[in-house]
Amino acid sequence: MQLSREALLRAYRQMKVIREFEERLHIDIQTGGIAGFTHLYCGQEAVAVGVCENLTSDDKIVSTHRGHGHCLAKGCDVNGMMAEIWGSREGLCKGKGGSMHIADVDKGMMGANGIVGAGAPIAVGAALSAKIDGLGHVAIAFSGDGACNQGTTFEAMNFAVVTNAPAIFIFENNHYSEHTGFEYAVGTNNDIASRAEAFGMKIWRGDGTDFFSVDETMREVLEYVRAGHGPAAVEFDTERFFGHFEGDPQRYRGPGELDRIRETRDCLKRFRMSVTGAGLLTDADLDALDAEVLQQIEDAVIKAKAADRPTAADVLTDVYISY
Amino acid sequence: MQLSREALLRAYRQMKVIREFEERLHIDIQTGGIAGFTHLYCGQEAVAVGVCENLTSDDKIVSTHRGHGHCLAKGCDVNGMMAEIWGSREGLCKGKGGSMHIADVDKGMMGANGIVGAGAPIAVGAALSAKIDGLGHVAIAFSGDGACNQGTTFEAMNFAVVTNAPAIFIFENNHYSEHTGFEYAVGTNNDIASRAEAFGMKIWRGDGTDFFSVDETMREVLEYVRAGHGPAAVEFDTERFFGHFEGDPQRYRGPGELDRIRETRDCLKRFRMSVTGAGLLTDADLDALDAEVLQQIEDAVIKAKAADRPTAADVLTDVYISY
Amino acid sequence: MVKMMYREAILSTIVEEMTRDPNVVVLGEDIVGGMGTAGGPEAIGGIWSTSIGLFGKFGANRVIDTPISESAIMGAAAGLALAGKRPVAELMFADFIGVSLDQIWNQMAKFRYMFGGKTKCPAVIRMAYGAGFNAAAQHSQAVHQILTGMPGLKVVMPTTPNDVKGLLRQAIRDDDPVIFLEHKALYGSSGEVSEDLDYVIPFGHARLSRAGGDVTIVSTGLLLGRCEKVADMLAAEGIGCDVIDLRTTSPIDEEAILDSVEVTGRLVVVDEAPPRCSMASDICATVAEKAFASLKAPPLGVNPPHTPVPFARELESAYLPSVEKIEAAVRKVLSFR
Amino acid sequence: MVKMMYREAILSTIVEEMTRDPNVVVLGEDIVGGMGTAGGPEAIGGIWSTSIGLFGKFGANRVIDTPISESAIMGAAAGLALAGKRPVAELMFADFIGVSLDQIWNQMAKFRYMFGGKTKCPAVIRMAYGAGFNAAAQHSQAVHQILTGMPGLKVVMPTTPNDVKGLLRQAIRDDDPVIFLEHKALYGSSGEVSEDLDYVIPFGHARLSRAGGDVTIVSTGLLLGRCEKVADMLAAEGIGCDVIDLRTTSPIDEEAILDSVEVTGRLVVVDEAPPRCSMASDICATVAEKAFASLKAPPLGVNPPHTPVPFARELESAYLPSVEKIEAAVRKVLSFR
Ligand SMILES: Cc1ncc(C[n+]2csc(CCOP(=O)(O)OP(=O)(O)O)c2C)c(N)n1
Ligand SMILES: Cc1ncc(C[n+]2csc(CCOP(=O)(O)OP(=O)(O)O)c2C)c(N)n1
Ligand SMILES: [Mg+2]
């Protein structure tokens, strides 16, 4: 299906927001202004955006420790997220969650998650909720190639098949779990999708550095799952442009690997080439967006830095609704 | 491969010991003399014996809540086990473990286990130990069709593949986990072995009510695993003759199901028919063994009932080696 | 009021709340039973008989029988709750938090806090706990001390059928995640229960099951019965025991405990879990700190020993705090000068 | 004696013990790093740098890099130990007991008891715990209170590099399962350590890090340093603090605590975990029971609040017991009459 000009612009913008949000974090983290563990999603934007552009706010997603991309793609507020990562009281989680725990349940974003593999069962729960409601909504679990070895992920897949839950397991294979290669850690001949298939699900595969591949795949997957055929799994081959966490020496990479993937596997470059090549958008269209996004991120940083800091009294609130 | 007369007699004896041990428990439990949760293995004897007759005491097994058969097949003492189940101080575990926790590590029997799915990772550890020793020993994890849905079991399979551990995952599919059918709980088109295969292992299937099927399968499996080719999985189709636990009303069974499986799927009957039909053993040979075994069990019960009871002071010992 | 068993109080409250609120959903292993078998659904209704008939009444969407995958059960409860439902999940044995703790501790308990107070997670996790059935080390444990220590969870331990009604209804209607601990040995006990369909017992309110004034005994669950026995025995001697049934350990009714100790000056806490970092030590420490001046004797905890739960009858009886041990502890604090 | 960092003390002890005993085996996530990558093995040596070079020295059979499967890691350690090896398994963050507790609690801890004392399970589980890095609710927790409550486990919490050496060596040689808790904020701290290849510190022996006589402060790990600061400040005023570093919480050196409190009559326990069913309440209760007559003031616990660990710098600082809060508690018990 051909995307409208608006849809193309929006998709590009979303990817670009993630990219610039994180390129900026990468810089700011080095100055020491940002505390905690931050995992950057750069390189994988086409997956988050290709998936979420096909969802409504009634569809739910559950994310991972590498959650910024999923959050932004699902509509979390840029300023709120930036403020959260800067630990501000005006952050999306009042500075209590930080990078690994951003959520906005009203938008269907049920949380980044610091525990690898914890998201998949939660997504199945959300999918069961959608099944009860019977309106064709779905729930998505994002998992990495490392998370796919966690028992919770396996249990969730079987559980979803048994309960015929409209859950979609998206495996973002960026080839590494921390410092370990997926060819080592995934026993299944390096094939995550086939293992999911053996759980009794229909599977798809796509190129996670190509927005159009993700978009088309997701249209098929969503049509299938929304129709009540049960859960599905998708493996997207993708790349992460930064280290596992900020500060990672990345000794596991091959020579020239980072240059090569930045060159040939950059979803933004590939998107631009496709749409300008096909005459759907012009470089000028995209350049204008780029400038807008850069400004948006700059604004977000300025606001985050200026925002109220939390106080000791804030530690005590938000544990219980009533006690 | 043709089994010797001695091997056939031993195999039959082992299966018969399990059968009579448990038929007797089934009676004694109703009189109230035995405390706790007891899960009977009757009907599955060909699996435990067909597997363990092909092992040495340097090979390890890890069992389940339904462990009597595995324990007896791996050489645990009949009297010690009976005394344990009766809660005696002279029991194999001094009355501290009971039916669900019988072990004899020196014999390579690393424990029955009350936690469904806990055994598989433990077996992988034992397999890694065998790999370090490099003498071709293996470790076996027995799991049920219910346990095969537990995350720990899945993790263990991937882990064994990744570490090339000489672990063998034996799935005893007796069609039920407690009161639930495996066709409901196992999402994979009712196929446990294929799901294991998708983890990157070689798989086998066998008839778990036919000793010869189990024996032949295990010869192949063990040859493969002992040679260092990595882990393997086997699904044995089998039957349990009693309820999940003693007292189970078994409302999940179809009409006549118990009669049918006792008639056509009884491994002892099938063994007798095979060996007498082929002229390898006579009915008289087997009848003599039957009598011997019945006497052995009767003796074990008499001893168990007469054995010392544990005292309050015993509660405190065996927690630590040193504290 | 009507008489029913503890387990019946559980089931009837679930039925009432499922009828009242379409968002209430139950899930767990064998809670239907017979799925995928020739016998067909409803072969068991939960191994504790606490979900008999639910499937027939409310259907497969709201009564979800699950594979043996406790992490996924707890995780599904978490996801259902975040998505707006009110799941009541059964963990067949409390000991199985071993395979599912993350979803309880790191997920449900923390969502609201991590997400800056912008969400709620109204999940109820029912668990059968406790010793008394010779079920040995992996099927007999008390886990309230572990879960009480976890901020974000509420922990409920009903002792009587009526408390089951009021507390389970409150748990289901509560907007925070609630751990609902059912003692295995109490399922068959009976008592009068309220028939009011809105009867709730707010959390954090202990119940004074015996009023005495000479010594304070705090407990809950199975052992409360033993404490009451001791109180009744001592009453015959003219010694008055305040017996406090905590009902919830998080939040805990400190006031009730402190008020009583301020009068009695003597405290015994009877607890089914091993002694280290236990509910007994929690309460003794609280009292030592906050009622120091009132204390006339050292506060005493009565726990099983620091050992796993043993199997054999003689061992398990010796493991659990007996009436005799409780009595001895009470007499000890009474005789302290 | 030689000076080294806490993390170096861990690594060097592992190297020494692996060299001495071929049965010692290590396993964990990324403890090699680079497996299955173009960069090849040894890309990291553990995210805490506590296994750098082990793979090159001892090979893939004894240095096992694992998938992200904590239950399987803990279970493999259990199986290795039952089969005669001495595994030293790394759980990257203590918070991950959430996904692996069963193998620790219901398996390793209970094997010996359930099997009637006829087996041993000499496994060491190393875990990085504690707050201070703004790692938020799921990567900052203290879990010693949970594990100390579990019979069958020994729980070790070294504070200094020399204690790391003596206690880790003891842990590896010990025949029981040992939880070895390493505070994240101490990895980079340094100190003199023994070079004796047989230097072990027996479990259950606290270390008196300051001797005073007016008040007893008990702590361990990161917060011990804050207690020492308070002691040093008060020493300048002529107030003498006994500061006791527990070193192991199970077994616990009750004698050292009681001996000190018998002299001081005043106790503050400083603990990194939330207050309910905590190590602080455990010790306060023990002292209230066993040194009741000596107590001149209510025993006080200083804990973080009953909340998850928050993310932002200001919040995490306010969460952890500060020098000021500890000082205030000490002054409070000192001024009590
Ligand atoms: C249960 C658990 N185990 C380990 C970790 C530490 N950890 C955080 S991210 C990560 C690697 C995850 O790899 P993958 O799933 O491929 O995601 P990616 O980082 O590539 O996005 C690990 C091991 C964790 N946070 N939770
Ligand atoms: C972790 C855990 N979950 C649930 C149970 C309760 N339980 C004991 S046996 C069992 C069924 C196991 O089924 P299966 O693996 O097929 O073994 P079978 O009983 O058929 O031998 C269940 C649910 C348990 N003991 N441990
Ligand atoms: Mg990855």
Ligand SMILES: [Mg+2]
């Ligand atoms: Mg079965």
